[in-house]
Amino acid sequence: MSTPAFPRPLPRVEGDAAPFWKAVAAHRIELPRCTACGTLIFYPRTFCTRCHSREVRWEEISGAGRVYTFSVVHRATHPWFMDKTPYVYAIVELEAGVRLPTMLVGCATEDVSVGMPVEPVFERASDDVVLLHFRPRSA
């Protein structure tokens, strides 16, 4: 088997975002929340993007959410995804109040709609990395 020319794009599990990816690997969603002003911070940083406090606390949040918007991708730009089409790239709005870019799985592309309730799927992408996908949930 030949080595694929372009490896799957994966997040770097390092720096400010490392706790996020480690939590996802353990099938939990955790994000930093500012202890001064209460802002939930995405993408994860170790300071508050609203008030610039350095006091943040990681907390587990619910994966319940809804599709904010989406696109069925028929032609991918990154080579690794080219034979994965069609797939659904989406923004999911969590009840906790953040919107996450994600891939929607577990349903036919024509069944996806804005506002559709979703729940997390933890997708092992490599030995080290688990990705946070979503699938439909019964409301």
Add this chain to the structure above:
Amino acid sequence: MTSISDRSRTLRGRAAVVGFAELPPSKQPGDRKPLDLISEVSAQAIADAGLRPQQIDGIVVCPAMMQYSMLWPSIVAEHIGLAPTYLEFVDLGGATSCAMIARAAAAVAEGRCETVLCVNGDTWDPKGMYLKPPPLVSPLRDFTLPYGAAGANGDYAMAARLHMDRYGTTSRQLAKIAADQRTSAQRNPIALFHGQPLTIDDVLASPVICDPLHKYEIVLPCSGAEAVVVTSEDRVKDLPHPPAWVLGFGEALEPDPFQRPDFLVTPTVESARRAFAMAGASPKDVTLAEIYDCYTSAVLIELEDAGFCAKGEGGPFVEAHDLTFAGDFPLNTHGGMLSFGQPGLGGGMTLVVEGVRQVMGRAGDRQVRRNDLAFVHGNGGTFTEECSLLLGRDR
């Protein structure tokens, strides 16, 4: 204490665009480098302005994707033989070109220089982006690329999907933007799609790339170069062409489009508000618009946020108006980037050049009937960096 609007009014009409040049766009990478295109188009623009190279004392450049380099402003100045007193590098994605003109006009008004060359040039190799990508360090990409984010296509498709879902906008309405622009492109011999008319039905019959966007709603990157010359109010009168006065500009950035309150309300609201406040004008005074058209959905949303129609009314607005150069709302009159091609990271410069050309009255057989006031707009990222520019025939 004076407000920003009051203070910005002092910049109104202090500088004008007095010359321009544009190389034909090309889909062939060829063996010429961006610097080769930049030197050629710069010489043409300076000559068009009726000036000698020695009279250029300011230069504003932008990154060339295929010749990415530190020290770019001085490298470009050195290569084309300029010794400026003002050098600037602008890197705001699709907002770059409008922001280059804004900085040039402000530098002239401040007395830092007299005459500024603003130049964009880049080549395009379809393989280049993956073989030799320019460095881009964005932590957010760790949260998008692994999920199949399809360049910018996916984001602008998601904007279109949300607009359709919330406001009932249709694919036909979006397709009309591309079709009307293509009609204008038939009067532009150098447009990549000159000689290839396109109907709304043709757009809708083209392959869906990222649903709901079709192939002909998505811009085509290409090789190309454009340059304009901006000079002071004092020098304008001695030059061969009628000036396009820089009457207003404004820019705004709002990072991470998905965390702001509404994905469909963009910083164009603020950039346009500032431009109109500086100019002392309003959207109803605008007689032509050159609006960043990386996608049809970008044009629709920028039209709304700039104030040409209410939020959500973009679909009915484009349906109700003839958007061709001969129409009642001339939009992207050289074909827009959708029909002309998108040269380089600073691709918006072709829209700036067309706005200047129209305001100067030099657009030939695609000249709009009323060229009093052009609204030119650049949009970078995913509706994150926005810059608006107002160019007027009269000061």
